[in-house]
Amino acid sequence: MEKRLYAMHNTVRFMTRDGMSEEEWEKISAFFRYVDAEWSRFTPDSEVSRLNGLRIGESLRVSLPLARLLRKATRYLEQTDRLFSPYLLEQQQANGYSQSFPFTEAVAQTVPSPEQAIPFEIEERHVTRVGGGRIDLGGIGKGAAAMQAAQLLRKQHARGMVEAGGDVIVWSDGTPWTIDIIHPETGQEMTQLTLRQGGVATSNRRYRSWKTDQEDRHHLLDGRTGRSVTTSVVQVTAIANQLYDAEVMTKVAFQLTAEERQDLLFDWFPNAQLLVVEASSEITLEKKGERMRWNG
Amino acid sequence: MKAKKPYGRWVVGTGGAAFLALMIGQLSVDSSNEGQTESAQGSYAPSDGEWSSGNDSYEENEDWGEDSEYEDEYEDEGERWDDDESGSFAPPSQPGEGRSERSK
Numbered sequence: 001m002e003k004r005l006y007a008m009h010n011t012v013r014f015m016t017r018d019g020m021s022e023e024e025w026e027k028i029s030a031f032f033r034y035v036d037a038e039w040s041r042f043t044p045d046s047e048v049s050r051l052n053g054l055r056i057g058e059s060l061r062v063s064l065p066l067a068r069l070l071r072k073a074t075r076y077l078e079q080t081d082r083l084f085s086p087y088l089l090e091q092q093q094a095n096g097y098s099q100s101f102p103f104t105e106a107v108a109q110t111v112p113s114p115e116q117a118i119p120f121e122i123e124e125r126h127v128t129r130v131g132g133g134r135i136d137l138g139g140i141g142k143g144a145a146a147m148q149a150a151q152l153l154r155k156q157h158a159r160g161m162v163e164a165g166g167d168v169i170v171w172s173d174g175t176p177w178t179i180d181i182i183h184p185e186t187g188q189e190m191t192q193l194t195l196r197q198g199g200v201a202t203s204n205r206r207y208r209s210w211k212t213d214q215e216d217r218h219h220l221l222d223g224r225t226g227r228s229v230t231t232s233v234v235q236v237t238a239i240a241n242q243l244y245d246a247e248v249m250t251k252v253a254f255q256l257t258a259e260e261r262q263d264l265l266f267d268w269f270p271n272a273q274l275l276v277v278e279a280s281s282e283i284t285l286e287k288k289g290e291r292m293r294w295n296g
Numbered sequence: 297m298k299a300k301k302p303y304g305r306w307v308v309g310t311g312g313a314a315f316l317a318l319m320i321g322q323l324s325v326d327s328s329n330e331g332q333t334e335s336a337q338g339s340y341a342p343s344d345g346e347w348s349s350g351n352d353s354y355e356e357n358e359d360w361g362e363d364s365e366y367e368d369e370y371e372d373e374g375e376r377w378d379d380d381e382s383g384s385f386a387p388p389s390q391p392g393e394g395r396s397e398r399s400k
Binding site for chain 2: 013015161163166167168170176177178179180181182184187189191192193194195196197198199200201202203204206207208235237239241242271272273275285287294
């Protein structure tokens with residue numbers, strides 16, 4: 001049984017082996033309404049926007065899911081030595097990403113260096129600004145919302161899937177799920193993943209890209225410089241136990257060479273896999289200690 | 297004091313019911329469509345900025361406080377999702393049940 005809704009500028013699909021109760025559906029719908037309203041940096045009165053508007057020393061009491069997401073995202077920032085950061089809003093805007101997609105051209109400005117210190121102290125639901133840097137949750141917000149829905153559904157359903165704008169979380173007590181990985185150029189199925197439980201995230205630097213008077217830019221930023229990553233990699237798909245890990249991995253993978261991914265990324269996420277598509281159309285499958293060309 | 301925002305337990309006053317019905321209709325697929333294939337751009341897709349209208353006539357949803365059941369979701373997520381298994385890849389022989397691609 002499948003249900004869908006539209007949230008976070010994406011279609012979100014929910015599949016369970018048996019039907020979803022009205023109460024479950026209302027809880028999930030309500031949660032995504034909340035996410036749309038409070039997690040978006042494009043909504044002026046969202047909790048994220050209000051946090052971004054705090055001055056140093058000011059605090060805001062936020063909703064519990066957002067407080068926990070910020071703590072989790074900050075832990076990933078520390079774990080990846082800032083390669084992943086949820087605090088790059090100013091850098092995104094300076095690169096030209098000041099409006100939600102679609103757009104093809106933008107004005108770029110001088111990109112400020114990301115702040116070194118973490119800008120917020122989070123104590124339970126109280127968030128206090130202690131430094132510069134503003135929140136842009138990006139894909140980890142989408143992944144977190146999908147995970148919340150999956151957690152709720154998993155209580156009652158032995159097999160299920162939540163798919164949110166290309167991020168996928170699945171679980172099953174038996175038959176695994178089949179997930180098509182889409183080629184960034186052709187839009188066709190590139191390969192099919194069979195997975196019983198886990199998260200799958202895909203990032204692509206071409207779709208969310210735009211022209212400026214200086215150069216082409218895209219939304220995948222180097223967490224240390226704040227600039228669009230320069231790389232031959234076009235698309236990364238990450239498969240991990242948790243969708244959060246997969247989402248973070250896709251963002252970090254673009255910033256690393258293949259050797260660095262082995263040394264760093266698979267040290268941080270040892271049980272994960274990556275499917276990497278280069279501009280040359282070469283596709284590689286990477287795991288800890290392994291890297292092999294993928295022919296489909 | 298700014299009125300709080302609702303996302304689940306709707307309290308509607310005069311004139312609110314119609315707006316409520318409109319919003320629910322725009323965010324939920326009609327149950328008669330379950331199991332059917334639909335395009336992503338259905339009539340239920342709201343335009344950008346749908347939630348920035350700032351309507352202040354609703355009560356707060358209490359589900360996001362300290363007593364929220366969602367507290368449980370985060371606490372046990374590690375145990376539920378930490379099975380050490382990886383997927384396997386193969387050429388697609390028929391359409392998959394899920395689809396992972398860049399966000400549209």
